Amino acid sequence: MSATYTVHKSADAVQGTRGFVEIRNVHKTYGTNHVLRGIDLAINPGEVVAILGPSGSGKSTLLRTINHLEKLDAGTIRVDAELMGYKVRGNRLHELREHEVLRQRTHVGMVFQNFNLFPHLTALANITEAPIHAQKRTKAEATAQALALLERVGLSEKADAYPRQLSGGQQQRVAIARALALNPKVVLFDEPTSALDPELVGEVLDVIRSLANEGTTLIIVTHEMGFARDVADRVVFVDGGNIIEQGTPTEIFGSPQHRRTKEFLSKVIEPAFHL
C-alpha cells in the first residue's frame, strides 16, 4: 500500500449527507492481469451513475471494490466519512478486521447478476436475515420493514414463496428489496438484468427507476443502453481498467468524444436506436 490518504476539504463539505462515494487511484491486479489501473471517480449523494464498458474492462471489479468484496492493491474508496476496508491511524492505513468490514458493508447494498437469493429461505426470510443478524434489529421491526419493501417491489403476495417458486424478474426484485432492507447509503447493481429473459427486464428496471427518483445513490453496471440513457445522471465508460470518458447520457450517447467509446456504442446500439 503506497498511497496515503489525506482528508480533503470537499469531504468535510459533504459530511452529513448520505451516499457520497469517492474512489481515488484504485488499482487491482489478479496475478499478472492488471484489471483496474488507477480509477478516480467521485459520486455525489443521490446521483445515479451508469458504468458501461466491454466485457473484461474491469467495470464489475470496480463495483465490487466499493463494498470491499475485492481488496484493493492501491488507492482508497470512501463512502461518506468511512474509508472502506481501512482505518487511518497515525500516518498509516490499517486493514480492518472482518467484523468491521462487515459493519461497513451494511451501508452499501449490492444486487447481483444471478440474484444470489438464499434458496432455502423464503422471500421474507431472505430480506430479514441481514437486518436481524448484521444490524441486530428486532425481528418484528425487520419483518414489518421487509413486508413494506415487498409491497414496494410489487411482491406482497410472495412473502412466503421460496426463490425457486419465483420468476427471474421476481427473484431480482426480492434481491433489490433485500439490499434496501439495510437502509444503505449506496446501492450497487452488477448487471441486474443480464440473467433475465427479455420480457422480464422491464419490471426490474422499473423498480430501479423508482429508486433513482428517491435520491438513493445508485451505481449501476449495465448493458441496457436505453435504460442508462433514461435513468442515469452520469454515464462512465470504462475500458482496459481505466475510465475513458464520462459525461451526461446526452453527451456520451449523443456525441462520444473518444474513439473507443464510439466503437463500443456502435457495437451495442442497434442502428435503429441511434439518436
Place this chain on the structure above:
Amino acid sequence: MGAATPTTEVDEVNQTRNSEVSINGEPGLDDSLQEAAEAAEAAEPVKQNEPEYLKYGIVPARHPGRWLGTVVVGLVMAAILYSLFTNPRWEWNVVAQWFTAESVLRGLGETLKLTVICGVLGFVLGFVLALMRLSSSPLFSSVSWTFSWIFRSTPLLVQLLLWYNLGYLYEKISLGIPFTSVTFLEVSTTTLISQFAAAVLGLTLNQAAYSAEIIRGGILSVDQGQLEAAAALGIPPWRRSTRIVLPQAMRAILPTAFNEVIGLVKGTSIVYVLAYGELFYTVQVIYSRTQQVLPLLLVATCWYIVITSVLSIAQYYIERHYSKGAVRTLPDTPWQKLRRFFTIRTKNPIGTR
C-alpha cells in the same frame, strides 16, 4: 401414420372408428366431438382438409417385458418367503425366544449407545476437520488431510486393537505443559483406556475421517455466490456458515451421511474383538453356549434390520425437511399419499384424474 397416406383411407378409418364408438354405447362423446368439429368448421371453414388423427384418442403403450419381469420377481420372492417360514431349520421359535431376552436387549442397548456416541462425535469432529481442510491456513488443511489419510488407510480392526493396547506403547498418560516437567494429572493407560473407551476412540476417529470428506463435499457443492451475497449483506461468519452454507450443504451431505450411520450401526459389531458386550458379541456368547448358531445370528440380524428401518424413515423426513426451497413443491410423504388414496376412494368413487 405416414404423411403420404391418401385422404380416402384416413376417412375410411375414421368412419370405422366413429361407428365403433357408437356401438360401444358412448354416443354422447361422439356427438360432442362432432359438435366441436362442426363448430370449428363454422368458425374457420378453410380448415376442411385437416388430418383426421386430430380427433383420435390415445392408447397407452404396453410394457409386456415389465409384466413378465414382475411375475418372475414375484415368484422368486414368494419362494424365498415360503422357504423362510416352512424350513424348520431356521428355528424361528428359538429366534422368538431370544429376541427379547434380557441379555440380548442389554447388548442392543450397548450397540445403540456406541452408534449414537460415535456417530455424533464422529460427525462433529468431521465438521471441524472439514472446516480445517477448507481453511486458507496451510497448517490446518494439511493436518486435516493427514488425519483423513492415516485413518482411512488403516483397517478399523487394527485401530481398535491399537487403542486397546495403547498401554503397551505408553504406560502412563499425563496432562501437563509440553517440554517441561510440569504435570497436572497422570493416569496409567490401562485404567484410562477401557474396552468402551477403546471402542469409542477407534470408531469415532475412523468415522470422523470419513465424515470430514462427506461434509467437505457438501460445503463445496454450495454456490460461491451464496457466500458472496452473505458477505455483501454483512452477515457474521458463524451465522454465514450455519444458516446459509450448512443448510444448503445438507442436501448433498445427508444421503451419504445416513449411509455412514447405517454402516456404523453394523460396524459397531467389529468391537467384538475387544470382547465388548454389544449386540453381536452377546449373541456370540449365547450361541457358543447353546450351539444355536444360525437362529442367534438371525436375532442380531433382525435387530439390525429394525434399527436400519427406523433410520431410513428418519432419513426420508430429514431429507425432505432440507429440500425446502430446492424443489418447487415438496412431494407427498407416504402417509399423505396413503391418506389421499383413501380419501379419493371413499368420497369420490369414480376417481379423479
